[in-house]
Amino acid sequence: MTKIEIKLSKDGSHTLYVPALNEHYHSVNGAVNEAMHVFIQAGLKHVQTNQVNILEFGFGTGLNAFLSAVNSGEMEVHYCTLEKYPLDMETIKQLNYGALFDGQFKALFKKIHQVPWGRENALDSRFFLTKQQCDFTKYKPENKYHIIYFDAFAPDIQPKLWSSAVFQKAYNALLPGGVLTTYCAKGIVRRTMQDVGFKVERMPGPPGKREMLRAIKI
Template identity: 50%
Template sequence: MEIEKTADGSYTLFVPGLDEHYHSVKGALTESEHIFINMGLKHSCAENPHILEIGFGTGLNAFLTSIEAKKGKRNIFYTTIEKYPLDMETIKLLDYPDLIAPEESELFYSIHNAGWNSPQTVSEHFTIEKIEGDFTEYRFREGYDIIYFDAFAPEKQPEMWSQKLFDSLFSILNENGILTTYCAKGAVRRMLKTAGFTVERLPGPPGGKREILRGTKITINKTENE
């Protein structure tokens, strides 16, 4: 595992065995803010959203979400699953609090120090449930409003990008729930549509990918129109 500085000054991790980065080298922070916060959390109409993140990784998405929860006074329950948790030494080297919000350093480390496999409230508006497990085998409960799909790329981890799994994610979303992902490949877009999502191709983050995807669960109108 190697630490690399990205174009916006934030750090990411490079995994030589997969020849893959945890975030975009064009900007780790910029990518997360755009795809998961701006196009995901801020787009959701849920008053107190329940979020599911596929791939906890460095905890960057969770940290940004916890900051937004405080700003917007939205009570967020955040579930995330990770098969290979990172060690604290690596987490500290990424230096996210100093770059993003030094005043929230305690919150960042509370997220990472929270125990696995049981919900823990780490701030007034943010409760996190970290699951150490395999996304492809885990059975999630229903009732999510937002899904951050942040797995490694399909060519690196094809088992994470299957029709069966997207069907399952669609089934556990609330009506008008949304899924956002950095991957805009045609095959992924078609799988989301087949699962039942109404899919949008949106502009990617500044300086990064040209497009990203957002899928919305809209079943009531479809039923009425049939």
């Protein structure tokens, strides 16, 4: 089993560090701040609809799903997330995301990890979560999505997940006008997105990062 270490990022929220890859799951400048900036503000808050379908490439710690549920308001959300290597529950139990929120949200993070994989689960009357254990490159989307959260490990670590084939799959999964958001701002990633048909915006990045990318299906 790959060794994983729990680290405290600068905003007081946890991230995970994989020594074998020399890679963190989130920004060391703030895991929650990064997720809020890249996926909630640039993705969830950007889409104006009463019902939203979200596809996530990289479930990881479940932070993006958790923050989407916390910030979904009156929207009905159908959230499908993909992860080839789910974390073990002992690691999950040590993460502090749930403790950062009060009331109904405090137990929500735990519930996200307790519901079964491979089928849709109602977290409440408006948020529906499907967790799929699979390889991004082999996944065949069954629905059309308004938003894709692209949160794979960095291109230098997992280059095949940032390939033209994967971005073509993402493009095909989106509805017209749908958006893909990612923390990555590398030129080669932007050009690959453009090559498959996306209109790509450079946007200000989260704390500690100058830029991020948002791609729109036109």
